[in-house]
Amino acid sequence: MTRFHVNGKVVDTVDLLRKRHWPWRFDSWPFAVLYATWMIVIVPSLDFLDAFIIFGGLVVLHILVILFTVWSVDFKCFVQYSKVNDIHLANACKITPAKFCGAKEVVPLNFRKLAGSSTEEIYFDFRKQCFIYSNEKNTFCKLPYPSKESFGYYLKSTGHGTEAKVQVAAEKWGRNVFEYPQPTFQKLMKEHCMEPFFVFQVFCVGLWCLDEYWYYSLFTLFMLFMFESTMAKSRLKTLSELRRVRVDSQVLMVYRCGKWTKVAGTELLPGDVVSIGRAAGQDGEEKSVPADMLILAGTAIVNEAILTGESTPQWKVSIMGRGPEECLSSKRDKNHVLFGGTKILQHTPDKTFHMKTPDGGCLAIVLRTGFETTQGKLMRTILFSTERVTANSWESGFFILFLVVFAIIAAGYVLKKGLEDPNRSRYKLLLSCSLIITSVIPPELPMELSIAVNTSLIALARRGIFCTEPFRIPFAGKVDICCFDKTGTLTSDDMEFSGVGGLSADLDLETDTKKIPTRTLEILASCHALVFVDNKLVGDPLEKAAIKGIEWSYKSDEKAMPKKGGGSAVQIVQRHHFASHLKRMAVVIRTEEQFFAFVKGAPETIQERLNDIPSFYINTYKRYTRQGSRVLALAYKPLPDMTVSEARNLDREVVETGLTFAGFAVFNCPIRADSATVLAELKKSSHDLVMITGDQALTACHVAREVNIISKPALILAPTKNKERYEWVSPDETEVVSYSEEEVEALAEDHDLCIGGDCFEMLLQTSAVVKVIPYVKVFARVAPEQKELIMTTFKSSGRVTLMCGDGTNDVGALKQAHVGVALLNAIPPPNPDNKPTPETKPTTKSKKPKPTTEPSSSTTITATPAASNRHLTPAEVQRQKLKKLMDELNEGDDGRSAPIVKLGDASMASPFTAKHASVSPTTDIIRQGRSTLVTTLQMFKILGLNCLATAYVLSVMYLDGVKLGDIQATISGVFTAAFFLFISHARPLPTLSAERPHPNIFCYYVFLSLLGQFTFHILFLISSVSEAEKHMPEECIEPDSEFESNLVNTVSYMVSMMIQVATFAVNYMGHPFNQSISENKPFKIALLGAVVFFTVIASDLFRDLNDWLKLVPLPRELRDKLLIWAVLMFVGCYSWERFLRWAFPGKMPVVKKLKLIDGQKKSQ
Helix, strand or coil, X not given: CCEEEXXXXXXXXXXXXXXXXXXXXXXXXXXXXXXXHHHHHHHHHCCHHHHHHHHHHHHHHXXXXXXXXXXXXXXXXXXXXXXXXXXCCCCEEXXXXXXXXXXXXXXXXXXXXXXXXXCEEEEEEECCEEEEEECCCCEEEECCCCCCCEHXXXXXXXXXXXXXXXXXXXXXXXXXCCCCCCCCHHHHHHHHHCCHHHHHHHHHHHHHHHCCCHHHHHHHHHHHHHHHHHHHHHHHHHHHHHHCCCCCCCEEEEEECCEEEEEEHHHCCCCCEEEXXXXXXXXXXXXXXXXXXXXXXXXXXXXXXXXHCCCCCEEECCCCCCCCCCECCCCCCHHHEECCCCEEEEEECCCCCCCCCCCCCEEEEEEECHHHCHHHHHHHHHHCCCCCCCCCHHHHHHHHHHHHHHHHHHXXXXXXXXXXXXXXXXXXXXXXXXXXXXXXXXXXHHHHHHHHHHHHXXXXXXXXXXXXXXXXXXXXXXXXXXXXCXXXXXXXXXXXXXXXXXCCCCCCCECCHHHCCHHHHHHHHHCCCCEEECCEEECCHHHHHHHHHHCEEECCCCEEEECCCCCCCEEEEEEEEEECCCCEEEEEEEECCEEEEEEEECHHHHHCCECCCCXXXXXXXXXXXXXCCEEEEEEEEECCCCXXXXXXXXXXXXXXXXXXXXXXXXXXXXXXXXXXXXXXXXXXXXXXXXXXXXXXXXXXXXXXXXXXXXXXXXXXXXXXXXXCCEEEECCCCCCEEECCHHHHHHHHXXXXXXXXXXXXXXXXXXXXXXHHHHHEEEEECCCHHHHHHHHHHHHHCCCCEEEEEECCCCHHHHHHCCEEEEEEEEXXXXXXXXXXXXXXXXXXXXXXXXXXXXXXXXXXXXXXXXXCCCCCCHHHHHHHHHHHHHHHHCCCXXXXXXXXXXXXXXXXXXXXXXXXXXXXXXXXXXXXXXXXHHHHHHHHHHHHHHHHHHHHHHXXXXXXXXXXXXXXXXXXXXXXXXXXXXXXXXXXXXXXXXXXXXXCCCCHHHHHHHHHHHHHHHHHHHHHHHHHHHCCCCCCCCCCCCCCCCHHHHHHHHHHHHHHHHHHHHHCCCCCCECCCCCCHHHHHHHHHHHHHHHHHHHCCCHHHHHHCCCCCCCHHHHHHHHHHHHHHHHHHHHHHHHHHHHCCCCCCCCXXXXXXXXXXXXX
């Protein structure tokens, strides 16, 4: 078997290979044969020059083959490796990564025998992950870590018992370090210079040199080298920044070989039992946790900001209360795991556990080390997405192919006509054909595409939004459905305690604490996960609001007591923390020498656990949730006499059953000030809005209406009372519609639909997920895994999704969405316009060593000839332009490079991280995405038109002997580079438009636009040149002669430059996405400068300038015609472009693809 299907998140397939010995490689022996044939057959039979040309051709072919092994992994495998069926014969493998995980790679296949083991292990390392061959599964699997075992396994674990076991573990998992070689500048530069585009451009420069365009060629080469070195320098800086992150070198107590020993954090192994607590280094700086660990005994308060960006400390508890048969789940059981890189703020050891720690730390077992820790995963994401960023890479390849076809037709025409003339130089003819084909790809292309994405990255970083996966920015422009979490995203974290309801059949809330039963107050005061860190109470804002609302106090010794009156204190004995899959939490408390179990949770969850359900229970909680309140059911039960240790060891199930109802705690959750306006803007700009929340359906529907997500009458899918079938019920229960999956689409036209997490099982069982989910506006009571399912369903129905939530419990959905935005409640957003101010700089954790306060539009443009025509040589003009371009691209001192994303700015949850307590970053990201999309689209259109015109000029006009002068070509190149640069810096408009950008280059609009404008250009060119020929009929132009200025040449140069300027002006996409030409000042000045420049050279005002440009004077009649025709050409192109924009607007989002998907599923 030569190919293994891994189908993992990183690796898709693995192909087995064996490296050939170098004499047998396809880049060795075939060329040895060819060189020998040349020597024996060709050298004796041809004269020396012809033989040498053939030898040159062979050398070029050989170099190309060697270069192709660098460019294409598949070609490298074909040339240097042979495929093998037996894994034991292989010594390398070709890795095909999963989609969006980078390019293919060839990696060595390794064989090792672990100490004390007879079996051989076959493995390879790919992007800091180890994959091992599994005989049972007959494929490669990720190196297993002890992170999915049962809780019983962990509790019985005593670490590595013998030195031999320690040695085996060390060989298997390696050291706990983040090791990756720091590449040198030379190595990165070599990598950049070996890229196909760079080699192609160097080849083109060689061709231009052969055609005696020295200035133009050398400065193009200079520009390329400068660009590549800047890119290499910027990548080097990013990699150096990442290398600073390392595992803290603290010494921990580790239980190995039956005794506690001191071990450095970098030597920890998975399976080690360790003592971990709050640790500080000699300099007083707190040390971070060295690896991912599971707490076996004790509790800890941890700051996880470096991973999630969320500043609220997290409470971590031991696995003591969990069932021994249950297995650890990385998604569900985060509250038991200490993640590597996070900082312990305080810890409490458990002195009752059978294994005691010698230094009073918490007892924990190491789960994962090195790059497999959660911090390591985040670093891998950042590290392997620091590659060069481009937008629409496959489309750009196809588009260039499309242009090459035209160029080949033009070159073929020249070759055919040229061969008919026996006097033509064959060498010059082949050179001309090569030039026509290579002129299709301009040297600015990769630069401009990188600048387009980098400009967006910088603009976002200035607003406190950081991106770890730049390829997602163009996706943001295509988004058509935006999904939002509710709590903490659309609503504020500042909860307000409204009172207690359900104490009697009376529906009014009880707000007077004197009238609320003592037991209810005790539950509110003690059933929570609040904790003191450095004498400050931290935790869930809802729980803080409850204690404040009932006027009790909570002390650091876990005791709650009323502030007024002589009520007795409540001592917390054991906590069973809130779990999203259980939707409840519980505590065991002691008051007045008696033990109680206090429980709070979702009303429908607590309902099932009550001994006696009051008749008004359901109506009461539904009434409050309809008003948008957050409702928690409170319950308790007295426990029999027991010791404190027995109370601590009570099973969670025992604590949470047979309860007595104690009322509903009702909280008001204010909606964030800007949520409604931001969502209204998104709705107006052709986006569908969806809410996905863990809250109750009625609450969710109320909030969704407040923030413009729903506007039609709402219907909620719920099971009937006998639970036999499902029906749609309105929030006030006046409208009931029986559920049928076939009628959901029709129902969604007049209603906004809402479904709860309890309906998902039914949808999955009846395979109705694809028929229902795409039409639902509000998802309530959903677990984190279900959020992921919703995202994947939207994606499979052809939608481009954006998910906005917090970085802690929405991780799966944020990763699944095309554009995931994690909101970190750190700071309010900076000032609304894009200009950074000195005040906002520190708050957005700017990457730049010194703050830049000037706005990006203050770009000076001394490079255009009109602005600096004081006796500059073409070299100086080009040099100024290049200096400007390089300053723009330079590595960060002027705030222009792609910002370096640091840990703490990035969230492990999603590609975009926004340090704002507001949903406004979603509009910023979409605006920048649309701007990037539009910019790249207009760049391709302009390139297309310029290349078609160039192909015509170099072919038809070359046959007539018309050429460009060296200085003329240089000036033309400078103008193109300047225009492209200023286009890519157009800023998006502050408000989103209802119009959508075209998502792809290949569409009717682009095709017809190119065709129509090219027709106008060709007519202008042909008529201008034929008019010029009338004024110089007696002169005969020699096709292959040196460049000489004449009338036809002057006219063709002026016309092609006018066409170039008109192309930029007509195809510039301003409103409704970007600034218009008049608002984009640098571009406007460059355009006006170009117009003035051409008017000046056409009018022959400065004879010296025209002589320097090698332009001859134009007859007055011809000049007037040229200027009139230029205006007509511009008006024609402009009108055609405007008509097409009106006739082919960007498509509105549709869900039509669903029927197709359903049909496919049925047919299967």
